[in-house]
Amino acid sequence: MVEFDDTFRRQLRELFVWRRDVRRFRSDPLPDGAMDRLIETACLSPSVGLSQPWRFVIVDDAVRRRAVIDDFRACNADALSCYSGERAARYATLKLSGLEQASGHLAVFADKTSDIGHGLGRATMPETTEYSVVSAITAMWLAARAEGIGLGWVSILNPDRVHAILDVPDPWKFIAYLCIGYPETECDRPELEQAKWEHRRGANEFTLRR
Numbered sequence: 001m002v003e004f005d006d007t008f009r010r011q012l013r014e015l016f017v018w019r020r021d022v023r024r025f026r027s028d029p030l031p032d033g034a035m036d037r038l039i040e041t042a043c044l045s046p047s048v049g050l051s052q053p054w055r056f057v058i059v060d061d062a063v064r065r066r067a068v069i070d071d072f073r074a075c076n077a078d079a080l081s082c083y084s085g086e087r088a089a090r091y092a093t094l095k096l097s098g099l100e101q102a103s104g105h106l107a108v109f110a111d112k113t114s115d116i117g118h119g120l121g122r123a124t125m126p127e128t129t130e131y132s133v134v135s136a137i138t139a140m141w142l143a144a145r146a147e148g149i150g151l152g153w154v155s156i157l158n159p160d161r162v163h164a165i166l167d168v169p170d171p172w173k174f175i176a177y178l179c180i181g182y183p184e185t186e187c188d189r190p191e192l193e194q195a196k197w198e199h200r201r202g203a204n205e206f207t208l209r210r
């Protein structure tokens with residue numbers, strides 16, 4: 001039985017506080033094996049029925065990376081056009097991906113057709129497949145930060161386009177596109193809070209008692 005002491009618990013709490021969505025990366029590459037290690041850690045995550053529905057695609061090909069960046073640019077321009085006035089002006093100043101600088105690109109999909117897990121837990125809630133994949137991404141986010149590696153989640157993308165660019169099996173559902181690399185800076189406050197887009201609220205705002 002492994003025991004965790006107060007020192008560990010304090011450090012774990014610090015890990016949660018200092019994990020960030022990273023959009024600004026240094027140019028130095030990840031060390032050999034780092035991406036594989038992060039994926040292995042992610043695979044320790046909980047999954048409905050032990051289905052392990054996560055599917056990872058390491059994107060090294062320059063042409064595919066460029067196509068994803070172009071798709072982000074198009075989607076981000078569309079997103080900007082949905083705002084007006086002061087909100088639009090503020091949106092235009094935000095940096096919402098580190099796709100150009102990140103040394104690692106990792107796409108994450110959910111395989112909703114896999115027999116692994118024999119359907120346990122999914123009959124009334126099929127969306128638990130996607131929930132499982134998101135839990136794996138969260139684990140990877142924290143594991144990366146523990147190694148000083150930054151991870152940024154990019155969702156300003158067209159899922160069908162990403163699917164086609166990466167030429168993955170049809171039933172795979174696109175969940176996330178992750179930028180992975182060494183962060184330029186560290187901060188204990190979300191960048192969107194620093195940019196005055198939104199602020200972090202306390203748990204009491206989201207908790208009911210019945």
Ligand SMILES: Cc1cc2c(cc1C)N(C[C@H](O)[C@H](O)[C@H](O)COP(=O)(O)O)c1[nH]c(=O)[nH]c(=O)c1N2
Pocket residue numbers: 019020021022023095096097153154155156189190191192
């Ligand atoms: C599902 C999902 C999707 C996205 C994000 C997160 C998650 C969970 N986030 C990151 C998000 O903006 C960030 O987590 C919050 O602003 C809080 O900041 P920290 O993660 O605490 O640094 C994000 N950030 C960004 O710049 N571009 C994006 O497309 C997305 N997409």
